[in-house]
Amino acid sequence: MHELSIASGLVEKLLDFAEKNPEKKIVEVLLAVGELSHIEHEQLRFCYEAITAETPLEGSRLEVEKIDAMVKCPHCSYRGRPKYWDGALSGIPVPTLECPACGKTTEATDGQECAIKSLRFTENSALAS
Amino acid sequence: MMLEASPDEIYDIELEHSLLEANAKLAVENRALLDKHGITAIDFMGAIGSGKTTLITKMVERLKNRLGVAVFNGDATTSSDADAISAQNVPVVQIATINGCHLDANLVGKGLKKIELADLKLIFIENIGNLICPAEFPLGSKARVVVVSVTEGPWMVRKHPHMFLGAEIVVINKIDLAQAMEVSVEELVNDVHKLKPDIKVIPTSTKTGAGLDEFEKALLAV
Numbered sequence: 001m002h003e004l005s006i007a008s009g010l011v012e013k014l015l016d017f018a019e020k021n022p023e024k025k026i027v028e029v030l031l032a033v034g035e036l037s038h039i040e041h042e043q044l045r046f047c048y049e050a051i052t053a054e055t056p057l058e059g060s061r062l063e064v065e066k067i068d069a070m071v072k073c074p075h076c077s078y079r080g081r082p083k084y085w086d087g088a089l090s091g092i093p094v095p096t097l098e099c100p101a102c103g104k105t106t107e108a109t110d111g112q113e114c115a116i117k118s119l120r121f122t123e124n125s126a127l128a129s
Numbered sequence: 130m131m132l133e134a135s136p137d138e139i140y141d142i143e144l145e146h147s148l149l150e151a152n153a154k155l156a157v158e159n160r161a162l163l164d165k166h167g168i169t170a171i172d173f174m175g176a177i178g179s180g181k182t183t184l185i186t187k188m189v190e191r192l193k194n195r196l197g198v199a200v201f202n203g204d205a206t207t208s209s210d211a212d213a214i215s216a217q218n219v220p221v222v223q224i225a226t227i228n229g230c231h232l233d234a235n236l237v238g239k240g241l242k243k244i245e246l247a248d249l250k251l252i253f254i255e256n257i258g259n260l261i262c263p264a265e266f267p268l269g270s271k272a273r274v275v276v277v278s279v280t281e282g283p284w285m286v287r288k289h290p291h292m293f294l295g296a297e298i299v300v301i302n303k304i305d306l307a308q309a310m311e312v313s314v315e316e317l318v319n320d321v322h323k324l325k326p327d328i329k330v331i332p333t334s335t336k337t338g339a340g341l342d343e344f345e346k347a348l349l350a351v
Contacts, residue, residue, distance in 0.1 A: 009151065
């Protein structure tokens with residue numbers, strides 16, 4: 001389950017932030033996760049909650065924003081959304097690298113990322129009151 | 130404990146911090162080191178039992194007298210794969226991930242420090258037997274090979290589409306068992322091409338030797 005290693009990397013960064021900014025209490029983390037990445041949002045949330053227990057991050061929420069896949073074709077001038085494989089298995093269309101215009105192999109330009117987009121925090125002094 | 134702050138107490142900061150970047154950066158460093166020594170590394174991914182170790186062993190057998198070959202074996206706990214390849218008398222680095230589900234660039238980088246790179250031309254990296262997790266973690270290899278076998282059933286490609294998008298070569302292995310398994314090799318090949326039309330797909334059998342010449346050629350062309 002690679003979500004665990006990704007969540008660990010995330011929590012490490014956040015604890016680092018918390019240590020440097022002791023007056024700030026993180027309440028929410030927004031992640032941008034690409035459609036082409038192999039990261040399962042629910043598992044990521046589960047891992048996040050498990051690792052943050054009993055740390056300064058306990059109780060903070062992890063929100064995940066899906067980033068759409070985009071491709072460009074080196075064979076023709078196509079740039080845009082990928083072609084989807086509808087009947088694959090699950091009912092969920094699978095993004096492919098087949099060019100919707102010429103049928104050759106495209107390259108992904110967006111949708112592979114997994115990044116911390118923003119943090120939402122409160123000042124601890126406000127919470128103390 | 131759950132913290133709820135009222136909206137006027139909440140502050141946002143924008144960050145653009147990639148969680149995959151640390152690994153990606155180390156992968157670039159591995160690649161630079163390999164390039165400096167004129168070494169091509171090839172990453173083998175595939176499920177447990179797909180035949181990665183046997184395929185690598187067959188390729189090592191064919192290539193070791195012509196050029197310097199080494200093998201990195203990722204395995205969660207055992208050294209059985211590394212032991213099997215060691216019989217070939219080529220440098221083998223066993224990388225135990227201690228139950229981790231994928232190799233990462235850091236582990237491979239450590240492995241590269243353990244062996245003499247001067248005489249090598251080719252390094253085969255056998256990833257952990259897993260068709261999901263390794264996709265997200267480039268290692269610094271020049272090409273990625275995905276191995277699926279007909280014994281895994283007819284839906285392996287459809288079930289793990291992401292794995293194929295990042296690969297350069299796909300092997301459909303154990304084709305000698307296709308009939309017994311009632312699995313169509315042609316359909317597996319078509320499935321891969323639906324995901325990535327120009328990718329090289331090679332049906333093989335390490336038992337009969339079918340496709341191994343073509344696979345060897347494809348590896349040398351990387």
